[in-house]
Amino acid sequence: MRTSLTERLGIDFPLFAFSHCRDVVAAVTNAGGFGVLGAVAYSPERLDQELSWIDAQVNGRPYGVDVLVPGKIDPGAADPGAHLLDLVPERHRDFLAHLFRKYGLGLPGGPMEPGADEAGRRVTPEGATGLIDVALRHPIGLIASALGPPPPAMVDRARAAGVPVAALVGTVEHATRQVAAGADIIVAQGTEAGGHTGEVSTMVLVPQVVDAVAPVPVLAAGGIAEGRQVAAALALGAEGVWCGSVWLTTDEAETPPVVKRKMLAATSRDTVRSRSRTGKPARQLRSAWTEEWDGAPESPGPLGMPLQLLLAEAAMAQVGQAAESGNPGARELANYFVGQVVGQMNQVKPARQVVYEMIKGYGDAVERLRGITDA
Amino acid sequence: MRTSLTERLGIDFPLFAFSHCRDVVAAVTNAGGFGVLGAVAYSPERLDQELSWIDAQVNGRPYGVDVLVPGKIDPGAADPGAHLLDLVPERHRDFLAHLFRKYGLGLPGGPMEPGADEAGRRVTPEGATGLIDVALRHPIGLIASALGPPPPAMVDRARAAGVPVAALVGTVEHATRQVAAGADIIVAQGTEAGGHTGEVSTMVLVPQVVDAVAPVPVLAAGGIAEGRQVAAALALGAEGVWCGSVWLTTDEAETPPVVKRKMLAATSRDTVRSRSRTGKPARQLRSAWTEEWDGAPESPGPLGMPLQLLLAEAAMAQVGQAAESGNPGARELANYFVGQVVGQMNQVKPARQVVYEMIKGYGDAVERLRGITDA
Known part of the structure; x- marks a missing residue:
């Protein structure tokens, strides 16, 4: 299986697993996907420890880090004093x-x-910088901005380190703005997604974002927890999928x-x-x-x-x-x-098993589509 | 191309086009899809005229009729006097x-x-009966209930006439209830759809409904206006798609x-x-x-x-x-x-062209998926 991202990032299956839990990140990376650690809950020191732990687990296989850098915050909170x-x-x-x-x-x-x-x-542009600096001292394969355009400092540092920058968006307008701000990969996230999300569904959003930012690769997020949904996302034009919710009921999840x-x-x-x-x-x-x-x-x-x-x-x-x-x-x-x-999500499973079932389900869905089309 | 519904209903491409406009219904049917006329705006007499016009246009090709039979209405309005x-x-x-x-x-x-x-x-079970009687006097290939379980009289009359009954649902629970009430085809409609709709997105709803009602065939509705979205819907397990919005900006639309x-x-x-x-x-x-x-x-x-x-x-x-x-x-x-x-929907087109572009886009999407999977 090959998309532009499997090649570029050195993974077997274009499944990006967002989790705040290092065990999930390592398990998905080791199963052939790409784990992404949500860093917002950590101090820079703690993040450093978590990433060192992951480094020891994944044996050079690729993983990434996600920070939260909202474009707009409470004006009072923007005052550093x-x-x-x-x-x-x-x-x-x-x-x-x-x-x-x-x-x-x-x-x-x-x-x-x-x-x-x-x-x-930590969710201000200044505060996120500490986390970004720590992340880039580890052999990460991706850094993602979960809200708002990646700040220039993040893009510059990531570029200097040769690390692609991903940005999550919920609208076509935000997607083009993120690409203008330097994002290398767009995560188009439908309203059905967990966490910060817009109003447009994955089915409607993804093809429009794909067309708007081409040739920048797009990951589909929102509504994806099994292989049929991965196949649907790729049919919409995505180069891979970004999943967060499905890991929350795995054995590894905290x-x-x-x-x-x-x-x-x-x-x-x-x-x-x-x-x-x-x-x-x-x-x-x-x-x-x-x-x-x-x-x-x-x-x-x-x-x-x-x-x-x-x-x-x-x-x-x-x-x-x-x-x-x-x-x-x-x-x-x-x-x-x-x-x-x-x-x-009706059963607790190891994260690895979720990945394997997703790969199997994806293959079955593509096979079914072949059968329908060639008949 | 073949799904259980293309065979059963005698169509080339499993695209169901819901429209209040007879010209759209006839154009889609004649282009190899399946037009479905929304009957709620018509008196029984007027519906009879519309269907006679369609009969004359489609030369025996299949089309259907959709009525609105809500399960719950204003209690005062339920009093026939x-x-x-x-x-x-x-x-x-x-x-x-x-x-x-x-x-x-x-x-x-x-x-x-x-x-x-x-x-x-007309949107009460009693009132809809007049429309159903008229519809079944024409050579329709499907009768659909757009809201609420199909009433027993509708199921009985359709069965007697050999016409399959479709029912639109927005939740898994409603899908199983509609099948129990006699629906032969379920239209699983995501929140992104136009008109009456639930809260769950197409991406999330369709695979769950497919699993819940198997082997009853499922059409996906909501978020489908082009070929990539048709391919995604079939990847999710649907046997076809049901589209309404996309016809509203066609040449034929009123x-x-x-x-x-x-x-x-x-x-x-x-x-x-x-x-x-x-x-x-x-x-x-x-x-x-x-x-x-x-x-x-x-x-x-x-x-x-x-x-x-x-x-x-x-x-x-x-x-x-x-x-x-x-x-x-x-x-x-x-x-x-x-x-x-x-x-x-950014351009006015003939309905026929929308169908042809959807078929072409579907083929391209499946081809892309093959390329990704076989690489």
């Missing part, structure tokens, strides 16, 4: 305290925790057990695109958290990024712990980013 | 009058017009000129899923009509089906006339049902 937590309005603190009371969780320790400024700053159980039970109708976890629209499991922020009359509405991200991450860490201790209110609130393919 | 227009609340009449004033349209004559009861009744121009200019981000035209969520062009009903603080919110449908159809007929006379407010309000593929 700001204490981000001071920017969280009283109304939002009060609403969070109300939610914690209502769901039997005690007091939110949430956005007051140490390290929040640093964590929030998904909190309560969330993993919810995902295994969920149908494709149980996700929602909501600003309530990061400040930007992101698809995730529908839960009391999304329902309250987006629908409760007393909700002040989510903050911008990164403030809502800080507030939500801290709160959800507490929620996760309480849920594991059996707190029923916490179980109602618990959720995580996932795409509509959650309805196809 | 009710005057439907009496059920439109004062608040909704007032809001409509306010909209007409605001957009410079004079007084709405809208929901008061004669024939409204009959039109509204789309009002103002709406046609909006569609040619629209991107894939310019649609919205809204209850404002029929009472049930339906994807359509975003316009002042959808923004006002769904977002204005003074909006009473859309009514149920069929009341909102009656109110909106009458209002939009007036809006369309005023828009053609150059009224700028009317141009802001004007819209119509269309899917996200509207971003790919």
Whole structure:
């Protein structure tokens, strides 16, 4: 099997696996795909450790790193001297305290925790630079920008290191803008994807992006968890696929057990695109958290990024712990980013097996298409 | 080219073209596809004339008819003795009058017009029966139920006439329910589709429906306007595709000129899923009509089906006339049902040419997939 990307990146199957979990990244790379580690949750020091671990596992096989560099963030948070937590309005603190009371969780320790400024700053162009520098000291085969055009410094450093830059987009306009900003590979992500996502579906978006940025190669993302969907993505003109959700219920994933159980039970109708976890629209499991922020009359509405991200991450860490201790209110609130393919994720498997089944399913789908066409 | 449906229905290419316009139906059937006439806008007498015209055009080639039989309608409207227009609340009449004033349209004559009861009744199971009886007196090759399970009378009459019954669904649960109710073919329609639609994308929905109803054949709908998308749909396991939007900008389409121009200019981000035209969520062009009903603080919110449908159809007929006379407010309000593929509809073409380009594009996509796979 060969596309422009299998050759260029030295992989057997053009499957890019986005995960925050180093074990998934290494497993997919070792199975013939291309693992991409989401770096946003790590400090530069911690990222360095994670990548060293991956280096030791993959024996020279290629993998990549993904950073989050939004084009627009809360204007207050853009001031490098700001204490981000001071920017969280009283109304939002009060609403969070109300939610914690209502769901039997005690007091939110949430956005007051140490390290929040640093964590929030990592999703600014300046903050991401530290992560990019660390990543480029490792033998990575790709660096991806998950939101917004890759900043010039990222493109320059990656070019100097000979590392291709990928950029995720949800619209045709963003795709052409990302290519103008120096992206070497475009990930066209449909609305059905987990995490930050636009409104246009993969089926509609991919062919338009392919035509708009040709000859720049396009990966399809959103709605891809099995071989038939890989075949469909390549039929649309993609040179490969980018999958994130499907790894969340693998053996290797560090998904909190309560969330993993919810995902295994969920149908494709149980996700929602909501600003309530990061400040930007992101698809995730529908839960009391999304329902309250987006629908409760007393909700002040989510903050911008990164403030809502800080507030939500801290709160959800507490929620996760309480849920594991059996707190029923916490179980109602618990959720995580996932795409509509959650309805196809009904069994815990090793990541390697997911890759092999995808390759097998892809082959079967192409065979079926041959049969239909040649008859 | 052969799938279970090309053989069963006697067509060259498994492309089902839904249109309210008899010229499109005949053109697609004559080009080797399968035209399906949407019957909801017609009285039984008028439908009989339309089908006789098609019969004369297609020379025995197969075509079908689509009726709208929602499972749930406004309870008041379900009473066969009710005057439907009496059920439109004062608040909704007032809001409509306010909209007409605001957009410079004079007084709405809208929901008061004669024939409204009959039109509204056609989307009830009893009302649809008249259309079904007329359809089955013609040599149709398919009868489709566009919303809700096909009623038992429809299934019985179609079976007796040897005509397969198709049913449109937006969820896996509805698909299994429709098969249990007697559907012979399932149309799995993703959220990106125009008209009444669910929330799950085509990419995610189709493989799940295929698995859930096997061996019942599945058509993919939503996001399909060109050959690459047909190939993708078949890769997902569909036996064919069902397209509606793409015909709206053909030469043959009776789309009002103002709406046609909006569609040619629209991107894939310019649609919205809204209850404002029929009472049930339906994807359509975003316009002042959808923004006002769904977002204005003074909006009473859309009514149920069929009341909102009656109110909106009458209002939009007036809006369309005023828009053609150059009224700028009317141009802001004007819209119509269309899917996200509207971003790919940038040129007026004969329907026949759309079919031929789709067949050619399909072949190219399969060829590309062979090249990738065999390399």
